[in-house]
Amino acid sequence: MTIFKIEGGQLWLDDKPFRILSGSIHYFRVVPEYWEDRLRKLKACGLNTVETYVAWNVHEPDEGRFEFTGMADLVRFIEIADALDLRVIVRPSPYICAEWDFGGLPAWLLADPAMRLRCYHQPYLDKVDRYYDRLIPLLKPLLCTNGGPIIAMQIENEYGSYGDDTQYLQYLQQALLERGVDVPLFTSDGPVDFLLQGGMVPGVLETVNFGEKPREAFEMLRQYQPDQPLMCTEFWDGNFDHWGETHHRRDAKEIAELLDEMLGLGASINLYMFHGGTNFGFYNGANIMDDVFLPDVTSYDYDAPLNEAGDPTEKYYAIRETLAKYTQAEPPALPEPSRKMAYGDVTMTEQVSLFDSLDRLSSPPQMRTCPEPMEMLGQDYGFILYTARLSGPREENELVLQEVRDRALVFFDGVYLGVIERADREKRIRLSVPAGGGELRILVENMGRTNFGPYLLDRKGITEGVRFGNQYIYGWTIHMLPLQNLSGLAYDDEVRKQESPSFYKGAFEVHEPADTFLALKGWDKGVAYVNGFNLGRYWHIGPQQTLYVPAPLLRKGMNELVLFELHGAAEPVARLVDEAILG
Incomplete structure (x- = not known):
């Protein structure tokens, strides 16, 4: 049994001072066959710990149906880390942000029109409890107190960026303790007054997340927590991309210098990300900035030390050299790069055509008075098709999709009219209707649920209604198109x-x-x-x-x-x- 503790303003591992030198790898963003390769490269960089989030929506994709195999085999990922003599930090939801759809929350939460997220709302907490009843027993044998590699676990994530419900945070703290989690717990927030005030839990280690100005960040943390060890749980060594932007990059020399400064201050660190991986499927998240919807790209390369394909970058070697100054240890040899092929x-x-394949892709269509959003119909990801009949004749007018989320292709009598986008509110479609009327089809793509900030409650599809001018259109046939299985x-x-x-x-x-x-x-x-x-x-x-x-x-x-x-x-x-x- 290993003892990891916080005592006297210091981290201790088996009665010896210990500094966490960690890197983030999310198992759910990497195919399982490559987990060992990525973890070996993490250790070869000079790190002693791996950190991972746990994505609730990966493990409970449908309410009450749990998944812990394949890319969701969290236990196997941790066991591989253990076999490589790496320590593990787990950040076990319920919310993770992570540029991951809905911040890791499962879409089916939004089927309840009265749901309140990330607060002391009992219906929400009941769902968390049921999930923890399945998740935490899998992690308990892997705690260092039981001979495993897990040395610490997080309560929620950057909660000060969202709310100030201390009762909610303490509920989650007790949820972990009551299920046998006896390793140190922590929280993490930005180094700003209101963020720390909103996210801290009495008696629990607070850590900070940032990408620059380490000395100033730690000085702020010291004001709130003067007698505890310093830890940066997310040192942002790169950044993620939204569609339509340029790829984000951070200079390797700058990152190495900032890392050197943190280590010189005696802090523990976690590189976010060490290896980003990929938002396979429809799991990318999105942000809303200045009232503009910005979905994330599929790649989660993040300009991390290991790139999306798991290859060391210039940043990797700069970090490795900096870490060596403090560990005085020769890191293991790097595994060979993976083979690349141009086929x-x-x-x-x-x-x-999609429209000729609806019966092969969709369960029987739903008939609804209003164009309901995906979640109200039991759908999580993909596309949704709304079809209605417009009577005619009608003079030309604007077709209004009230709160469409996120990108709609519009067809009238089989003719493509254009796109209406949540991200571009200037786009408009006008049409006239002939005397015999016509068929209106609206294909809506879920581009990824918001994963950060105050707009998490992000249902997809047409969330309010469709108008021709000021007149609402009623009587819809709805095809759900999750596009999970195309074999038919x-x-x-x-x-x-x-x-x-x-x-x-x-x-x-x-x-x-x-x-x-x-x-x-x-x-x-x-x-x-x-x-x-x-x-x-x-x-x-x-x-x-x-x-x-x-x-x-x-x-x-x-x-x-x-x-x-x-x-x-x-x-x-x-x-x-x-x-x-x-x-």
Whole structure:
């Protein structure tokens, strides 16, 4: 049994002073076959601890159905770290932020119109308790007090950035204690007065998160916690990207100098991120800044020391050199880089329209008076299609989608009219209706739920209503399109000019599986699947121009690529290249 404790303003491990030198790796952003490789590289950098969030929406995707296998096998990830003699810090939800959909909260919480999030609201706490009843017993044997590698666990996450409900935080503290968590607990917030005031729990270690000015940050923390060890739980060594931005980068020399300053002050640190990984599927989050909705890209490269494909960067070596000054230990040798392969062009030889495939993709449609949001119909991710009949004749007027979330393609009598976006409120669609009336179709994409700030309650689809001018339209047929399983699609052996959102299929041969990157130059916007695995979204606006395809997703022989393209391609050809293009 290992004893990790906080005593006399110092961290102790087995009665010896201990400094946490940690890096963040999220198991749910990395294919399991690569967990050991990434953890070995973390240790080879000179770090002694790995930190991970735990994403509630990964582990309870449907209410009452729990998942702890495959990419959700948290226990296996921690056991691998233990086998490598790494300590582990766990930040076990219920909210994690992490640029992850809904900050890790499960979408089904939003099916309750009265739900209140991240506060002392008993219906919410009941859901957390049920989840903890399944999660914490899995973690308890892995606590250092039971011979495992977990030395500390977090209560909530950056709560001061959201609220000031101390009763809620203390409830979560007791929830962990009552389930047998007997390692030190902590909170983390930004080094600002109101953030610390809102996020601290009496008697619990507070830590701070920042990307610059370490001395000033720790001086602020000392004002609130003068006699406790210093810890930066998130040293932001890079940053994430929104669609339409340029790829964020931070200078390696600057990061090394800031790290040196923190270590010189005697602080413990966690590099956020050490290895970012990928927002596979539809799990990317989003932000709202200055009232503008900004969804995150699929890549979570983060300009981290290990890039998205797990390769050391200039920043990795700069950090490694800085850490060596303080550890006086020779780090282990680096594992070999993963193999990269350019498999070349993939010609898409088959195609089928989304609208011709509704019965194969969706459960029976729902009939509703109003266009209900996804969550009210039991859907979490993907797309949702709303169809209604407009009577005519009607003179030209504006079609208003009241609070659409997030991006809607509009069709009238099969003709594409344009896009209405939450992120661009200047876009408008006007139409007239002939005497016989016509069919209105609105395909809405969930671009990722808000993961930070005061707008977490972010239901998807059409959340209020649809108007023609000032008149609401009632009587809707709704197809739910989570696009989790595309195996039932019936393709045509002909690729033609696209007139509506369509699926394209092609095949490519692999002699030896290696990491590769899917380049989609000439394609507009959509979702890519390799051998049935959802790689994530692509969009020509960048900055991300390739999707990472880890070798374990490939097989020797023929492999299948499917693209769900919303707008069309210059030519039906994709390409598999041997390096990422992040813009």
